[in-house]
Amino acid sequence: MVQFTAHSNALANSMVHHSDSLQTIAPKLDYDVAIVGGGIAGITLAAALKDSGLEILIIEAQPQSVAIAKGQAYAIHLSSKRIWESIGVWPEIEPQVQPFNHVRMSDADCPYVVEFKPSDLSAKALGHVAQHRVLLKALLGFVNTCKNVTCRCPAQVVATQEFDDYVEVALQNTDSEFNDLPTIRVGLVVGADGSTSQVRQRSEIKTRSKAYWQSCLVATIQTEKFHQNTAYERFWPSGPFAILPVSTTQCRIVWTAPHAEAQALLALDETSFIEKLTERYGSQMGKLTLVGDRFLFPAKLMHSCEYVRSRLALVGDAAHSCHPVGGQGLNLGIRDVGALAQVLRDAHGKGEDIGSLQVLKRYEHWRRWENLLSLGFTDLINLMFSNNILPLVLVRRLGLWGMEHIPVLKIAALHFMAGVIGRRPTLARKMP
Ligand SMILES: Cc1cc2nc3c(=O)[nH]c(=O)nc-3n(C[C@H](O)[C@H](O)[C@H](O)COP(=O)(O)OP(=O)(O)OC[C@H]3O[C@@H](n4cnc5c(N)ncnc54)[C@H](O)[C@@H]3O)c2cc1C
Structure with a gap:
């Protein structure tokens, strides 16, 4: 992590030394978890940690009204819906989103059309389409009711320094001439600050990417x-x-x-x-x-070479981003969040240090390979279909024919795309 020096002496001095035995007492944390980035992944993580006994701070660079106003919309898969349902925010979202019951997939003017139906997933709908503002507004409304969650917005992290038991985080207001905010101590920093994540870059975590x-x-x-x-x-x-x-x-x-x-x-x-x-x-x-x-x-395609370091974890687009084909990006981020919330809750329940590398590696092992598989899948689909190379045209049309005529192939592809294959977070368990 990039070093900064202000306050560090004071912090070093805050280690308490007892007179009889030289004992170091961990300093009091301001927050257990600082989530940098109040996008949908970051706010979902805060919501998933409601009543966890952990004190959470969200740091978002943009004013809330600007963050909400993003004109995006997302195809929401069953796994994300289930996670928001378990958190308790879905009833607020559901009336404002559009379900889709059929997906028709085809290759240019080829007559084979693969049609997916809810019965292929044993669900009422194949998925939903949600606008960014609907999701973020509902999630922010939810975290406002969580006593253990505080939002600092608009603000950003300008420097961090890692100590054995905590990270010191220097913050700045982003919309005021009175820039400096008090420096805080947290047990864990979560980078949920999108594909150009400063949290990731400040830690010099390498990425593999392809434009x-x-x-x-x-x-x-x-x-x-x-x-x-x-x-x-x-x-x-x-x-x-x-x-x-x-x-x-x-x-x-x-x-x-x-x-x-x-x-x-x-x-x-x-x-x-x-x-x-x-x-x-x-x-x-x-x-x-x-x-x-x-x-x-x-x-663009991007995958972070590491998801965690000691006292640091990356979720959502800060850890990976992929081609929009199949609407995977945000859904993968929500599954990251479901997994990280579970790892943190379990560790906290057992009295473990939630910022330790040993705990955070559980999250990385869980999500890294699943994400890599999905990123590879979207890349392969784009590679196979976005061309006019005759052998590839034949292979992919055979593939479409196969999907339409061999139900098991179609159902496996659909389950994979909907995120119902693989290890599910407890929050996403009640799925077909
Ligand atoms: C054309 C297109 C279509 C897509 N369609 C779909 C789809 O249908 N389904 C799907 O699942 N995905 C889709 N995606 C992917 C999806 O948009 C992203 O995966 C998703 O928005 C990532 O969410 P996030 O919360 O991780 O990051 P972001 O949405 O990027 O949020 C990051 C947040 O962090 C804040 N921030 C940034 N830097 C800092 C900082 N230094 N300090 C504090 N805060 C900071 C930002 O202001 C922002 O609020 C699509 C992408 C594209 C390009």
């Missing part, structure tokens, strides 16, 4: 006809094109294309964009109208 040749154009579309609660993933040589029902009359599109093509789509005026979109979208939902702005995200 794709594609960007994702995201937009909300008003449709003339009902979407029948159906989500679509259609693979084109330039990249996957996804349609997600986001409300009864609106859909979200994630249009992946080479960078230059995606930039050109972004630059089109509204009428020309809708013309282009209609060619790709098809006519199944009638006339399309653009709602709000279009956004562009470069697609």
Whole structure:
């Protein structure tokens, strides 16, 4: 970790020496856990630690209203839903999200369409589409009711220094000229601060990454006809094109294309964009109208070489980010959080030091390989489908045919994508 010197002498002096035996007493912590990043993963972790006996501090760099206002929407898998259900926040979220009961997956104009149904998952819906603001607002409302959770926002960590029993964290206000906040001592720092995580970078944790040749154009579309609660993933040589029902009359599109093509789509005026979109979208939902702005995200793959160090853990996009195909990113982060919350609760219950490497390694062992598998899967899907190479076209179309005709193949793929394979956190247990 990057060192800073202010206060460290005072802290070293705070070790109490008894007169009869030279005994070191651990200094009092201000918080057990400091979560850096109040995005959906960070706030879900705080919520999952409600009533854990641990004192939690959330440090978010942006004002709350700005953090909430992000125009993203996510396909939410069964595993994430189950975790939010167990935490107790799902009743607040559910009325504001759109379930989807069918997913239709196809390769360009190939006639084989693989159709997934809720019965393939033994569930009522295959998943939900939730807007960022709906999720974050509900989660923040929930943590406001947790007596053991404090939010410091807008603020950021400017330096940390690790001692044997604690980490000293220097904070700064991010929206005030009175910048300095009191330095605090915590038992564990959790980096939930997204893919450019400063917590990760400050600790000089290496990552493996790959920038794709594609960007994702995201937009909300008003449709003339009902979407029948159906989500679509259609693979084109330039990249996957996804349609997600986001409300009864609106859909979200994630249009992946080479960078230059995606930039050109972004630059089109509204009428020309809708013309282009209609060619790709098809006519199944009638006339399309653009709602709000279009956004562009470069697609990238990143995996952190370490998830934990002594007194440090990374969750969500701070630990990994992947191609948006299949809507995995946030869902993997929520499973990280479910696993970390369980490891911390169990360790705390047994009187173990929650910031020790021995405890934190349990979380890393649990999540690292599952995440790596999912990242590899999204990378492989994009590699296999985003091209016109004849042998690959034949293999993937055979694959689609196989999925449609060999139910066990289809069900295995669906279970994997929905996060119901692998070791589930206790919070996500009540799943099919
Ligand atoms: C086009 C596209 C479509 C996607 N679709 C889906 C989908 O359908 N389903 C899905 O599961 N995933 C999807 N994803 C992935 C998803 O967006 C991310 O995985 C998810 O947003 C990560 O959440 P997070 O909480 O880990 O990080 P973030 O959302 O990045 O949150 C990080 C938080 O930390 C704060 N922060 C940053 N730096 C600091 C600091 N130094 N100090 C304090 N706070 C800080 C930020 O302000 C922010 O609030 C998609 C991604 C893209 C690009």
